Amino acid sequence: MNLVNKISVWFIAIILLVTPVSMYISYTSIKKRLDNVEIERLKTVNNYVINQIKKGETPANSTQGLPISINVLNGKNLPAEPEIIHTCLEDNGVSKNECKIQINSFANIDNKIYKISSYTYITATKEIMGGMLIALFWKLLLITAIVFITARILSKFILKPFHHAIDGLQKFSIQKKERLELLPTSTKEFKKLNEFLKTMTDKALEEYASVKEFSENASHEVQTPLAIIQSKIELLAETEINENQAILLTDIQNSIDKLSRINRSLILLTKLNNNEFLTNKELKFCTVEKEALCAYHDHLALKNITLNRNSEKNVYVKIHPTLAEILLSNLLSNAIRHNLEGGKIEINLTKSYFQISNTGLPPDVPTNELFKRFKKSNQSQESIGLGLSIVKQICEVNNFLVQYDFADGWHSITVYFDHKEINKPYILHKSEENNLEFESVEQIVNFAE
Structure with a gap:
């Protein structure tokens, strides 16, 4: 897998990990906000009805489009806070797509305890979650497509120096004695990479030239004394020598021949290591x-x-x-x-x-x-x-x-x-x-x- 695909997959994986958490937070916030808005609205309606009763007015059966019920309680204990009731049951006449919120407010008017109730319907939790999941699906699909498309477009520009450096290294050959040419870049990491590659390739060229020069000089310098020794042996062999001297001269000649073969073989191995015999034919x-x-x-x-x-x-x-x-x-x-x-x-x-x-x-x-x-x-x-x-x-x-x-x-x-x-x-x-x-x-x- 290339670098662009790895970055794309990594980015999408992060989105997939973060999205469920963010979706839960969003869902909780939205649901709480909707409930609080309706609860405050119902409390306002109940307070309005309580003020009507205090003024001696007869409240209507509905206020601000919300149904109202008024009951007088026999007890003397007045609840300090309004009672909030959530109901999401189909057998109570509530649609499966809605939930009922009822607020019961209490007031002591003329030594009588009144219970004022109002209610309304809000969207059910499943409907909110379902809508968020559908939106999430299309969001992830859109993000995935945009990431993969834009990543490839940007890679042609951002990663262009990197690809050029790789191509240059593949074509680089110390035998050609050509220095590596790299594209200029404003990316800090690619600048460091280019500097490193330039330093290493230049050093390789210098060391190759040095080794090649040494091997050539060594070959020449070794062959010269060997040739002199061999010529001296040939001259000595033409003089009057006894059998023991002839045997010694033969051993010396064999050793010189062997040393010459070793020298040529080592030079050949050096050239092979330096890839001086490449061919496409x-x-x-x-x-x-x-x-x-x-x-x-x-x-x-x-x-x-x-x-x-x-x-x-x-x-x-x-x-x-x-x-x-x-x-x-x-x-x-x-x-x-x-x-x-x-x-x-x-x-x-x-x-x-x-x-x-x-x-x-x-x-x-x-x-x-x-x-x-x-x-x-x-x-x-x-x-x-x-x-x-x-x-x-x-x-x-x-x-x-x-x-x-x-x-x-x-x-x-x-x-x-x-x-x-x-x-x-x-x-x-x-x-x-x-x-x-x-x-x-x-x-x-x-x-x-």
């Missing part, structure tokens, strides 16, 4: 997959790995081309690196998911922890522990879901393009009809072409 994913398989055919041949592939045609996925290549490259290299000598790899690609499975030893850590940075199994010391972290980050950026499973000696990583397909059993570990199985380098190259 769909990529033909099956084509990128073929190219990735072609790039890794030498690695497959070196470990004598059999590749079994089942892929649909014309699979389009909304993902940046660079991220698609990195995603497939990391998954393929991971499946090869952690595979057994003479093992197998199975690839399944549909419009809903991409799955790669490989044979291998059981993981030393829970599979859900392998997506964390620098978290790796002890199966391969060459791994830097960032490959699956990058895979997970790419999936999060593109709103994919990635899942790691191990069962019956098979490691399976599934990337779901559609979250609705997550509960379907996609894990396959044997060749099916129309599957393509490659056992040589030439078959992979010919297939990719």
Whole structure:
């Protein structure tokens, strides 16, 4: 429920709570006022008749349109106040829509006690209440309609800065390096909101620029000494060295290569966190997959790995081309690196998911922890522990879901393009009809072409 509707409902709820109380007060006041007016009128008529008797005049049967009755009492005690009698009984000849009010006044004239009575009819309580309820119904209906109509009209003017701020935040992107522009407003609360949003977005732009500059500088500054060290090692390798020195130089070279990969991976993760690879275009994913398989055919041949592939045609996925290549490259290299000598790899690609499975030893850590940075199994010391972290980050950026499973000696990583397909059993570990199985380098190259 939006803000305007909540305010409208809250306002109407207050009216519904206050109205019964105000109606009861109004009813009590009106009823009392009507009764008092008639009572005072009857008392005045009775006093007029008493004055006539005192003057020796003969009173008429009615005065001021009100019936009068005069009786002489035998008692000697004179009541101090007039007697007021309310009667609302149908069997007394009173209409169900009216009530009878009778006033009995007493006077001592010439040692005789006179009882002068007059009466009149007023509207019954039910009729007054019924009229008030009908008026209340139409009043509430009118108020409800006016509140909902005027609230929407006013929201276009009063809440316009708020809606503009929300739209601006939705379109705001730190990659565009454009400051947030907000509408001026005279509302105090919206002024504070605009000031806060401006401060936070400007700070985000400055921090993003600072982090980006730092990552770029760090990447450049780290790569430069690494390149120098590598060139020095190559020069040293060309000199006369013994076997032990050659082994040390090889270890140093491997460490430099690993450090370089870590540096590039961390820079990539930073760019992914900053959403620098957003795209609205769909990529033909099956084509990128073929190219990735072609790039890794030498690695497959070196470990004598059999590749079994089942892929649909014309699979389009909304993902940046660079991220698609990195995603497939990391998954393929991971499946090869952690595979057994003479093992197998199975690839399944549909419009809903991409799955790669490989044979291998059981993981030393829970599979859900392998997506964390620098978290790796002890199966391969060459791994830097960032490959699956990058895979997970790419999936999060593109709103994919990635899942790691191990069962019956098979490691399976599934990337779901559609979250609705997550509960379907996609894990396959044997060749099916129309599957393509490659056992040589030439078959992979010919297939990719």
